[in-house]
Amino acid sequence: xxxxxxxxxxxxxxxxxxxxxxxxxxxxxxxxxxxxxxxxxxxxxxxxxxxxxxxxxxxxxxxxxxxxxxxxxxxxxxxxxxxxxxxxxxxxxxxxxxxxxxxxxxxxxxxxxxxxxxxxxxxxxxxxxxxxxxxxxxxxxxxxxxxxxxxxxxxxxxxxxxxxxxxxxxxxxxxxxxxxxxxxxxxxxxxxxxxxxxxxxxxxxxxxxxxxxxxxxxxxxxxxxxxxxxxxxxxxxxxxxxxxxxxxxxxxxxxxxxxxxxxxxxxxxxxxxxxxxxxxxxxxxxxxxxxxxxxxxxxxxxxxxxxxxxxxxxxxxxxxxxxxxxxxxxxxxxxxxxxxxxxxxxxxxxxxxxxxxxxxxxxxxxxxxxxxxxxxxxxxxxxxxxxxxxxxxxxxxxxxxxxxxxxxxxxxxxxxxxxxxxxxxxx
Numbered sequence: 001x002x003x004x005x006x007x008x009x010x011x012x013x014x015x016x017x018x019x020x021x022x023x024x025x026x027x028x029x030x031x032x033x034x035x036x037x038x039x040x041x042x043x044x045x046x047x048x049x050x051x052x053x054x055x056x057x058x059x060x061x062x063x064x065x066x067x068x069x070x071x072x073x074x075x076x077x078x079x080x081x082x083x084x085x086x087x088x089x090x091x092x093x094x095x096x097x098x099x100x101x102x103x104x105x106x107x108x109x110x111x112x113x114x115x116x117x118x119x120x121x122x123x124x125x126x127x128x129x130x131x132x133x134x135x136x137x138x139x140x141x142x143x144x145x146x147x148x149x150x151x152x153x154x155x156x157x158x159x160x161x162x163x164x165x166x167x168x169x170x171x172x173x174x175x176x177x178x179x180x181x182x183x184x185x186x187x188x189x190x191x192x193x194x195x196x197x198x199x200x201x202x203x204x205x206x207x208x209x210x211x212x213x214x215x216x217x218x219x220x221x222x223x224x225x226x227x228x229x230x231x232x233x234x235x236x237x238x239x240x241x242x243x244x245x246x247x248x249x250x251x252x253x254x255x256x257x258x259x260x261x262x263x264x265x266x267x268x269x270x271x272x273x274x275x276x277x278x279x280x281x282x283x284x285x286x287x288x289x290x291x292x293x294x295x296x297x298x299x300x301x302x303x304x305x306x307x308x309x310x311x312x313x314x315x316x317x318x319x320x321x322x323x324x325x326x327x328x329x330x331x332x333x334x335x336x337x338x339x340x341x342x343x344x345x346x347x348x349x350x351x352x353x354x355x356x357x358x359x360x361x362x363x364x365x366x367x368x369x370x371x372x373x374x375x376x377x378x379x380x381x382x383x384x385x386x387x388x389x390x391x392x393x394x395x396x397x398x399x400x401x402x403x404x405x406x407x408x409x410x411x412x413x414x415x416x417x418x419x420x421x422x423x424x425x426x427x
Contacts, residue, residue, distance in 0.1 A: 022322065023076040025329050026083035030076075031069045032118035033083050033111060036194055037102060038062045039214035043207050044104060054098045061094050062087075084111050105204035106197055109317050113193040113231055116325065118215065120189040120238050123332045124182055128426065130339035131182070131245060135175045135422055137343055139415055142168035146413060149356050150266050151364055161364045161402060163410040164351050171252050173418045178244040179425045185241035189234050191227075192217035199228035199316050231321045232310035235328040239302040242335045246296035249338050253293040257286045268350045288345055292338045299338075302331045356400075365398035366391065372399050 026033075038059050045055025065087060068074045080086040091099030146165030153159050192215060195201070195208040201224040212220050221227040259266035274284040305327050309320055356364065366387055373383035390396040404411040 029115045030083040032115040034066045036114040039211045105202045105206045110196045117189045124186045134343045138168045138172035174248045176421045181244040182241035185237040188237045190218040191221040193221045193227035196224035196227035235324045236306040243300045246299035250296035253289040256289045362398045368402045369399040
């Protein structure tokens with residue numbers, strides 16, 4: 001069954017190629033198509049395009065379909081092109097001609113637009129919640145290990161003293177930045193496109209303000225052509241949001257892989273969170289973090305993928321846009337899985353509290369030792385040359401009783417201020 005069926009069949013090869021994996025993806029989107037169809041049915045009754053009895057009957061059957069979806073019993077057989085055709089078939093099977101009226105004043109184009117935007121709103125909200133959960137853990141770890149020093153690096157060379165408090169809270173504050181991008185994507189998705197039909201509106205006297213309120217959108221996408229032009233754009237905005245989160249997770253995963261190495265030995269995890277080697281019995285591999293790194297790097301390519309599909313399309317609908325669904329939906333599932341696994345694993349992290357006992361880290365304190373000379377009255381450039389000479393001669397004696405007090409330093413992490421940032425971005 002096809003919504004555009006005119007009584008003749010399409011070649012099976014064409015069917016297979018054009019449908020692609022839509023049926024599989026539509027199983028995730030079907031409940032949102034039902035939400036939109038309920039709002040549409042209510043509106044049709046409100047404006048008198050169908051009777052109140054017909055509207056109520058459609059809503060009742062749509063509720064049954066929603067329950068079927070919730071219970072995992074909804075399927076889209078090969079006889080159907082997509083979720084829209086299957087849902088309309090079920091309505092017609094139960095209600096006869098009344099079921100056929102559900103498609104009045106809409107198109108499959110605005111159906112998929114509104115279902116996708118409802119889906120993206122929900123998924124972006126879940127991603128924000130997952131980010132907040134990881135954020136809270138990172139700040140808890142920063143507080144717990146705030147006084148434990150570890151080496152800071154520039155160019156992967158030993159640089160200056162850092163701390164686990166700085167390291168954990170750095171990633172927490174970075175997540176705040178990422179949520180600004182996620183919020184921007186949500187704002188774009190929170191505009192109702194239903195009623196734009198095939199992209200040029202409808203001659204039926206529909207009430208788009210009513211459906212906007214009924215589905216919980218903040219506002220309308222008023223211009224019907226702009227609504228259709230949003231296809232691909234809203235997915236790309238979402239891709240930028242999740243790719244920002246992915247960039248933070250990828251960097252954190254890379255740090256963890258380095259810090260778990262025997263050459264660093266800054267952190268460790270219980271055996272059950274690592275994997276072994278088929279031939280080397282000593283191995284404890286950070287596979288979960290390597291996969292988070294790889295998946296998050298893959299996610300960061302998604303905005304470019306969507307750009308290459310959509311960037312030279314003129315206004316109006318084009319079948320190219322079908323492909324954006326099969327790119328953005330798996331990417332969303334991947335970022336959620338990465339957030340969950342990062343939180344699950346980091347709960348069990350163990351930090352090495354004696355890292356800086358190794359004399360190779362003495363040079364970490366060269367800047368603090370130099371600054372002590374400056375504080376005693378020596379000009380900075382003279383102190384720098386003196387310190388350089390001592391290091392070259394091997395006579396350098398580090399001053400390890402350091403005191404960093406400015407905002408955001410290892411002695412003043414500003415965790416409460418970072419929490420307030422997160423609270424603000426979540427409101």
